[in-house]
Amino acid sequence: xxxxxxxxxxxxxxxxxxxxxxxxxxxxxxxxxxxxxxxxxxxxxxxxxxxxxxxxxxxxxxxxxxxxxxxxxxxxxxxxxxxxxxxxxxxxxxxxxxxxxxxxxxxxxxxxxxxxxxxxxxxxxxxxxxxxxxxxxxxxxxxxxxxxxxxxxxxxxxxxxxxxxxxxxxxxxxxxxxxxxxxxxxxxxxxxxxxxxxxxxxxxxxxxxxxxxxxxxxxxxxxxxxxxxxxxxxxxxxxxxxxxxxxxxxxxxxxxxxxxxxxxxxxxxxxxxxxxxxxxxxxxxxxxxxxxxxxxxxxxxxxxxxxxxxxxxxxxxxxxxxxxxxxxxxxxxxxxxxxxxxxxxxxxxxxxxxxxxxxxxxxxxxxxxxxxxxxxxxxxxxxxxxxxxxxxxxxxxxxxxxxxxxxxxxxxxxxxxxxxxxxxxxxxxxxxxxxxxxxxxxxxxxxxxxxxxxxxxxxxxxxxxxxxxxxxxxxxxxxxxxxxxxxxxxxxxxxxxxxxxxxxxxxxxxxxxxxxxxxxxxxxxxxxxxxxxxxxxxxxxxxxxxxxxxxxxxxxxxxxxxxxxxxxxxxx
Ligand SMILES: [Zn+2]
Numbered sequence: 001x002x003x004x005x006x007x008x009x010x011x012x013x014x015x016x017x018x019x020x021x022x023x024x025x026x027x028x029x030x031x032x033x034x035x036x037x038x039x040x041x042x043x044x045x046x047x048x049x050x051x052x053x054x055x056x057x058x059x060x061x062x063x064x065x066x067x068x069x070x071x072x073x074x075x076x077x078x079x080x081x082x083x084x085x086x087x088x089x090x091x092x093x094x095x096x097x098x099x100x101x102x103x104x105x106x107x108x109x110x111x112x113x114x115x116x117x118x119x120x121x122x123x124x125x126x127x128x129x130x131x132x133x134x135x136x137x138x139x140x141x142x143x144x145x146x147x148x149x150x151x152x153x154x155x156x157x158x159x160x161x162x163x164x165x166x167x168x169x170x171x172x173x174x175x176x177x178x179x180x181x182x183x184x185x186x187x188x189x190x191x192x193x194x195x196x197x198x199x200x201x202x203x204x205x206x207x208x209x210x211x212x213x214x215x216x217x218x219x220x221x222x223x224x225x226x227x228x229x230x231x232x233x234x235x236x237x238x239x240x241x242x243x244x245x246x247x248x249x250x251x252x253x254x255x256x257x258x259x260x261x262x263x264x265x266x267x268x269x270x271x272x273x274x275x276x277x278x279x280x281x282x283x284x285x286x287x288x289x290x291x292x293x294x295x296x297x298x299x300x301x302x303x304x305x306x307x308x309x310x311x312x313x314x315x316x317x318x319x320x321x322x323x324x325x326x327x328x329x330x331x332x333x334x335x336x337x338x339x340x341x342x343x344x345x346x347x348x349x350x351x352x353x354x355x356x357x358x359x360x361x362x363x364x365x366x367x368x369x370x371x372x373x374x375x376x377x378x379x380x381x382x383x384x385x386x387x388x389x390x391x392x393x394x395x396x397x398x399x400x401x402x403x404x405x406x407x408x409x410x411x412x413x414x415x416x417x418x419x420x421x422x423x424x425x426x427x428x429x430x431x432x433x434x435x436x437x438x439x440x441x442x443x444x445x446x447x448x449x450x451x452x453x454x455x456x457x458x459x460x461x462x463x464x465x466x467x468x469x470x471x472x473x474x475x476x477x478x479x480x481x482x483x484x485x486x487x488x489x490x491x492x493x494x495x496x497x498x499x500x501x502x503x504x505x506x507x508x509x510x511x512x513x514x515x516x517x518x519x520x521x522x523x524x525x526x527x528x529x530x531x532x533x534x535x536x537x538x539x540x541x542x543x544x545x546x547x548x549x550x551x552x553x554x555x556x557x558x559x560x561x562x563x564x565x566x567x568x569x570x571x572x
Contacts, residue, residue, distance in 0.1 A: 015039055031251045040210035040251055042188060044090070045097040045114035048147055052255050053101035053110065060099040063132055065125035070505065071158045071496040075481035079156040086117045095119075095150070096126045098133040100140070104259030106266055109137040112147040115189070121154035122193050127164025128561030130198065134171035134182075143181035143265050144172075145258060148199040151217075152192020153449070153471045155480070158496045159507050162471045163560040165197035165450060166457045169426065170433035170554045172198055177434075181265035185254065186213045186236070186245065193471070195422035196410075196450040200244070201430045204261060207236035207245040208254060215421040215450065216412035220476075224412050234417060244420045305489035307498050308474060310466040311445045312408075314371070315520030317527065319346055319361030319404045322444065325527035326534075327352055327359060333390060342383030344375045344411070347390045352402065353535055355542075358394035360387050360455060361404030364445070377446075378411040381424035384454050388428050391435055400438040400542065402534055403455040408473065410451030425454040432457035433557070434550055438541035440534055442512065443467045459553050460537040461507065463499040464530070465514040469507070470497035506559070510537065 013022050017039025027034070031051055032041040043051070049058055073079040087093065095117035100109050111133040113120045130146070137144040153161040175182050182202035188211040190199050196215050199205070207213065214234040222229060232238050236248040249257050310316075323330040327350040335341040347360035364370075364377040371377075379387075387403075394401045410421055432439060432455075441458035447469030456469075463469060474492035482490065502508040512533040519526035541549065 013041075016041065033251050038209070038250075040188070040208060042115055042149070044116055045092065045112040045147075048112050048187075049097065049099075049101070049110065051251070052145075052147075052258065053103055054105065058099050058101040058110075060097065061129070061132060061136060063129060065094045065129070068123075068125060069156075070124060070160050071156075071494075071501075073156040073158070073494050075156075075491075075494060082118060082156070090114060090116045092117055094125050094129060095121060095123075096129050098129050098136075100136065100142075103145070103255065103262055106143075106259065106262035107140065108143045108145050108262055109133050109140065110145045110147070113149045113194070115149040115151075118154065119152075120148075120150035120194070121152065121161070122150060122164050123154035123157045123161045124164060124561045126154070127161070127167050130168050131171045131558070131561060134168070134175060137180060138171075138174055138178055141178075141180065143183065143262055144175055144202075146182070146184040146198055146202065147187060148184055148190040148194050149187045150190055150192070150194035150199075152194060155472045155477050155495070157471075158505075159447075159469055159471055159502060160505055160560050162193065162449065162453055163507060163557055165193050165426075165453055166429055166433060166557040167561055168198045169201055169430045169457075170557060172201055173430050173434050174554075176203070181261065183258065183261055185249075185258075186211045186239075188212055191215070191217050193450055196425035196454075197429055198426070200420075200423035201426035205245045206254070206257060207239055207248050209236055209248055209250040211236045213239055213244075213422065214417045215410060215425065216417065220412050221414060221417070225414065227414065229414060233414070238418075242418050242420065244423055303489070304468075304492040304495075304498050304501075305474065307466050308468050308488075308492050310518045311468045313518065313520050314364075314366050316364075316406075316445050317519055317523045318365060319359075319363050319406060319444070321523060322361070322404055322527055322530060323350060323359060325524060326531040327357070328354075330359070333393075334386070336382045336385035336389060338382070338385060340380070340382035342375075342380045342386055343373060344377050344379045344407070345383035345387055347387060349399075352531065352538070356399055357538075358390055358397075358399045358401045359404065360390050360401065361444075362407040362451075362455070364406055375411060377407040378409060379407065379451055379454070380411045380413075380416050381419040381421050384410070384421075384424035384428050387455060388424075388431055391428075391431060391439075395435050395437055398437060400440070400538055401435065401458075402538070403439065403441045403458065405441060405443045405447050405452045405455050405469075406445035406467075407448050407451045408446050409448035410454070425450050428454040429457050433554060436546035436550060438538060438544070438549060439553070440538050440541070442530060442534060443469045443508070444530070448473060457553070457557065459541055459549060459556070460509045462510050462512055462533055462537060463502060463508045464512045464519060464526070465499060466518050467499060468492075468497040469499075469502055470495050 015034040018037035332348040362377040439458040441456040474488040477491040478487040515522035515525035
């Protein structure tokens, strides 16, 4: 629905679907669905809550966000200015509203995103608030309902916002383990990091009529593939046809469907079966000191953009190179068992200094032909599902997992979207958060966004000296925030994507030094350094009991948002 025209004040709206001029009150009574053509206008979080919950039953959770600008991000405007404007414009503290309520007299916890607030983007505070909502659901033993509306992760918070995909996913995993229902309601639009995590790794996924959901946005896909997109691409009906959502629900029926789901979950639950609520260890609430102190001094003094260019150098050792040099006896395992074998992800059994491990990594190549054959290291859903199969196999065999991350990002293609790219990434993130064997991830080249995180939820995250790890490519960030000029080098600096920056933020634990001037000048030396670093971090993990391992891994990802909340204010 477009904004009202000034002449008509607030009384009339023009439908975005059929252009009918509609009396505003009548439209609101009709839940912002056009009575002429059925188009569903976007609704904000407060209005959505009014539509879904029993009258008067909603109590906001007490946590309030503090002012936060974790990487000091500046584009044309400093990030805090954008936050202030979003708060003034919406009357909300952040892009999500969380609270307890009853829906059809069934108690639940809801987290409702608001697209008006910086595009509903997922930053540290949003991740923390949704995680706290999930933890409240766990503590109360009630279902969690997520209503998503988001352009994706919030680039102004760099890789820290990427981490929120893991943080929220592990909270979802805890609800799964406790047998508590999780439901997501996809509303228009739901993209990127939100689509590739908690929007799709819940038990039941509803799509509101007219909603679009995908990992890559249509603009990006059109740009990358140079093709027109199929009619109805990424719409709710498309998602239903491709098996990615349980149902498409018109807004009028949404509350009724939720009531039915909550009723079924309640009937099926035996109260005695609920395990005790896991308590967070106090240590997880304390900000961790900057990691990687031992080797950050080996970091390049160079510019972030120069590091990006080194990380992408075609001569840089690939995963198969490292499997040849740093590991022994690699036996490659192929296929996702669902109909495909993605060449951009390789994996299998290998030995590291005599110990058996499962190694999984993105595979690029050195020549154009190799790069094309490997889809430039951009994994399809089949690649993510192959990785998932292999980590689960590792868990069954009790083998540690080593992942080597080198991807510009997940495959942003039409087929990838049809085959559920977002859900494939989301499932991997969730599976890695609960894996009972040690996981060490090494960013060896490019750590691009959700595609990288799909292999990087680990007990230890290492990074080669000239590798980068980022929520969005510098070019992608520049196109959005500096639309009038080429600003990728500037964006690279603003995003804090180099190893030393990420160590300071606690996202990366240690840097792996490269032979001077960079890994591709001496691949053998690079392999030795990688092997030593992985061993140094993996060996201490081998003796940790599985339950402790999983708990610590969760705490590792939990802390990225925990420090971002201010004093608890009373419920509104
Ligand atoms: Zn209409």
